[in-house]
Amino acid sequence: AQSVSQHNHHVILSEAASLELGCNYSYGGTVNLFWYVQYPGQHLQLLLKYFSGDPLVKGIKGFEAEFIKSKFSFNLRKPSVQWSDTAEYFCAVNALGSGYALNFGKGTSLLVTP
Amino acid sequence: DTGVSQDPRHKITKRGQNVTFRCDPISEHNRLYWYRQTLGQGPEFLTYFQNEAQLEKSRLLSDRFSAERPKGSFSTLEIQRTEQGDSAMYLCASSLTSGESYNEQFFGPGTRLTVL
Numbered sequence: 001a002q003s004v005s006q007h008n009h010h011v012i013l014s015e016a017a018s019l020e021l022g023c024n025y026s027y028g029g030t031v032n033l034f035w036y037v038q039y040p041g042q043h044l045q046l047l048l049k050y051f052s053g054d055p056l057v058k059g060i061k062g063f064e065a066e067f068i069k070s071k072f073s074f075n076l077r078k079p080s081v082q083w084s085d086t087a088e089y090f091c092a093v094n095a096l097g098s099g100y101a102l103n104f105g106k107g108t109s110l111l112v113t114p
Numbered sequence: 115d116t117g118v119s120q121d122p123r124h125k126i127t128k129r130g131q132n133v134t135f136r137c138d139p140i141s142e143h144n145r146l147y148w149y150r151q152t153l154g155q156g157p158e159f160l161t162y163f164q165n166e167a168q169l170e171k172s173r174l175l176s177d178r179f180s181a182e183r184p185k186g187s188f189s190t191l192e193i194q195r196t197e198q199g200d201s202a203m204y205l206c207a208s209s210l211t212s213g214e215s216y217n218e219q220f221f222g223p224g225t226r227l228t229v230l
Contacts, residue, residue: 004156013158032217044157044221051217090156099170099207100145102219104156106151 002027004093006105013081013112021076021108023091027098033074033100034092035065044090050074061085086112117141119207126228127196134192135225144187146180147219149205150174155186157205163189164211169192196229203227 007022025031035047048059055067065076074091088109092102119138128131139146144165149157160179161171167188175181177195183189203226206222207219 020164034218036221041206043223044207046218049218090154100147100217101147101159101160101170101172102157103159110118 001096002093002098002103004103004105006089006091006108008108009106010109011111013110015083015112015114017111017112019078019081019085019111021077021089021110023074023076023105025072025074025091025093025103027072027095027109028094030096032094032096033065034065034094035036035059035063035074035076036090036092036104038088038090038107040087047076047089081110081112083112083114086110115138118206118208118220120204120222122223122225123223124226124228126230128230130195132192132194133196133227135206135227136188136190137206137208137222139206140220141187143210143220145171145209145211146183147161147166147209148189148191149207151203151205151224152201160191166179171172180200193227196227200230201227203230 004025005024013100033050036044037047050057050067088107090107091105121136147162148160151157159172160175163183163218176208178194181191205221209219
């Protein structure tokens with residue numbers, strides 16, 4: 001079955017630490033890839049997306065993600081996290097040719113401590 | 115506010131009752147999606163519309179669930195004979211079908227349903 005896996009369910013970092021959140025998917029064909037963020041009490045917001053082209057994509061608030069096709073991965077990175085990055089992070093995949101539904105991972109809860 | 119809006123934000127109901135939720139998408143978006151999110155999980159796709167046509171339904175959408183988008187603008191999601199397992203956050207999203215933001219889904223705040 002098609003799936004999206006996020007390896008870390010809970011991450012705790014100190015401010016200024018570097019962040020990498022893993023995301024792997026199991027679709028064999030062409031995919032659109034997304035990272036969404038949900039800050040406490042707010043709705044899901046798009047951080048960044050990959051459709052095609054340069055596999056290193058930059059998003060809002062200093063986040064970036066790298067698409068590695070051979071590894072079926074789309075990991076999220078940020079060189080230096082801030083307390084305001086405390087949130088739930090979701091990786092999502094749309095398999096082209098299989099409709100427009102997003103398939104989400106279970107999410108990673110990030111807590112950044114001062 | 116030009117984002118996706120959902121109403122109500124919270125709904126508490128007793129088992130066996132019917133509930134209906136409304137979603138108003140971003141005005142120029144012609145695709146509208148419904149998802150369900152339970153605690154500790156990511157959103158799970160239920161169904162989507164392109165204009166007024168319902169084009170895809172998930173196996174999660176049992177026959178107690180029905181969604182409509184009669185004029186291609188707002189949508190309603192009705193759950194009949196609610197069960198405790200229906201307790202979840204119901205999310206609506208919308209997107210364009212062309213342009214730079216093609217296939218980028220914008221989410222609303224959700225309706226939290228609690229079935230007692």
